Amino acid sequence: MKRAKSMISTAIAIGVAVGTLATFNAAEASQVTSWDMSSVEIGPPTNVTDPGFIFDQYNYIPEGSLVDPNTGAVATGGFMPSGYVKYTVGANFFTNGAMTWKERDTQGPGLSIVNNDDVTGENCIMSAGWNPDSTPDATQMSDWWGVDLKQCSDPWQSSKRFKMVSYVLDGPVDLTFQVSDTGTEDIYRxxxxxxxxxxxxxxxxxxxxxFLDANGNFTEALPGQGLSFCLRNGSKFSNTAPTPSSMANQGELDSLMAHGLFGAPDKHHTSSGYFNPYVRATFGLLAGETRIETTGLSQVHRDLFGEWLPADQMKGGYFFDMDGIVYTDNALMASCEGVFDEAAALAGAPNAGCDGTWVTYRESVDVVDNGDGTWTIPPSVxxxxxxxxxxDAATLEAWANDPLWIPADIDDLANVNVNSYMTVGSIASWPTNDGNGNASFTIRITPTFDATVAQAEPGTTDPQDFVVSITAPTTVTP
Structure with a gap:
């Protein structure tokens, strides 16, 4: 409890109200065993074909499970055969949302439960698939992927997060998990x-x-009922005096936009964010025992774009592909001040699909080849x-003729990385308890819009509006 006491003392010193943190105690409890997919509709994959592609080293699949539609060859060595696909986009659908993934090291069904991590012993709910860094000493491609299942302790930027999306404003998305009684209280990241x-x-x-009943009705857990959000050390939050995310360590209680868009360099990022090199864009969080509520989106985002944008209203960006592998993170070099049409841009539309002006927040757009496979990217200003x-027009023309420069949606504007911890305790009073040591619980997430606090995007008058132009290019000019 030293850490909790230190946090509370600091809060008093700076005049911030912080919720009471309850002590973590070992007690009769349950272990999460599986994601309950009984009400999940498995979606068909979306394939992107490229007959000239030999194999995709980023897409491990079970040996012999696929047949090349062009040559009839059977996949061997755990890789896509020639001409099959570059990647597969998978989705599992449920009411008001979906679980999505791109199948490379991440695999269906998109989410997995890890109990007793094989390195640290911790537990977590994360993406499903393979650790892409599990075979650093591999000497041939057939040994490269599919060796180790993903674990909580896998390296940073190894695709550990499951991706859940909401389709309906005010529509709850539910993830239900099966548990079994283990006799100990477990912490899950x-x-x-x-x-x-x-x-x-x-x-x-x-x-x-x-908890969800047989008719799909949701009831929020009661304090002390055996489900709680908590800090990394198991200290539980309080519904009556919730804790703000500003009083937790990064990685314990966060809702963060991509650092490549907003933020100063830190231990994981050597460069600064494109739009703001000082401040990370986040949703503030207020955590209670059985619910976490957002307290608003950072002003650095709202001043540029208003409230959180949906995926079908993305801003346009021009990216530089530093390693020639489009799947890896590419450097955002310029952005479209206007309406952007990604499909038109990729088809060769004038001005790369932007009906306004391409601008850069960087010192310049001149990238420098270091001669060793790396590039120096100018910092943001x-x-x-x-x-x-x-x-300028000459630069845009040069980019249009260089495959390393790619116009595309800045799709990370529609995503946040969410970090939290929870404890799973005694199932004795759970309404889903079957009397045989088994039960289930549900994590429900609901997106909302509050017009009383919403801020309009510059160029619009209503906070719900988008920047729209009827002159946006949608066809390729011969």
Whole structure:
């Protein structure tokens, strides 16, 4: 409890109200055993074909499970055969949302439960698939992938987060888990990426712990009922005096936008965010024992784009593919000030699909080849120093003829990385208890829009509006 006491003392010193944190105690409890997919509709994969592609080293599949549609060859060595697909996009659908993934090291069904991590012994709810860094000493491609199942302790940036998206504003998305009585209280880390696919702006969302009955009715768990959000050490939050995310360590209680868009360099990121090199864009969180509520989106985001954008209203970006592998993170070099049409851009539309001006928030757009397979990317410049500058026509023409420069949606604007912890305790009073040591619980997440606090995007008058132009290019000019 030293850490909890230290947090409370600090809060008093700076005048911030912090919730009471309950002590973690070993007690009769349950272990999460599986994701209950009984009400999940498994979606068909979406394949992107490329007959000229030999194999995809980023897409492990069981040996012999696929046949090349062009040559009839059977997949061997755990890789896609020639001409099959570059990647497969999978989805599992449930009421008001979906679990999505791109099958490379991440595999269906998109989510897995890890009990007793093989390195640290911790528990977590994370993505499903293989650890892409599990075979650093491999000497041939057939040994490269599919060796170790994903674990909580896998390295940073190894696709550990399951990705859940909401399709309906105010529509709850439920993840139900089966548990079994183990006699100990267990802590689970939740590694999630949450996406706004509602088609509408969102000012926040609520995450609840509770139970679904046979008719699909949800009841939030009661304090002390054996389900609670907590800190990494198991200290439980309080519904009556919730704890703000500002009083937890990063990684314990967060809702973060991609660092490549907003944020100063840190231990994981050597460069700064494109739009703001100082401040990370986040949703503030207020955590109670059985619910976590957002307290608003960072002003650095709202001043540029208003409230949280949905995936079908993305801003346009021009990216530089530093390693020639489009799947890996690419550097955002310029952004479209106007309406952007990604499909038209990729088809060769004038001005790369932007009906306005391409600008850069970086010092320049001149990348430098270091001669060793790496590139030096100019740093971003804060708007307190200089407003973004236009990209000239000659540069745009050069980019259009260089495959390393790619116009695309800045899709990370529709996602947040969510970090939290929960304890699973005694199932004795759970309404889902079957009397034989088994039960289930549900994590419910609901996106919302509060017009009383919403801020409009510059160029619009209503906080719910989007920047729309009827002159946006949608066809390729011969």
């Amino acid at each position: 939740i590694l999630e990426k949450y996406g706004n696919h509602t088609g509408e702006r969102v000012t926040g969302y609520t995450t609840q712990l509770g 804060g708007t307190d120093i200089r407003q973004p500058i236009p990209v």
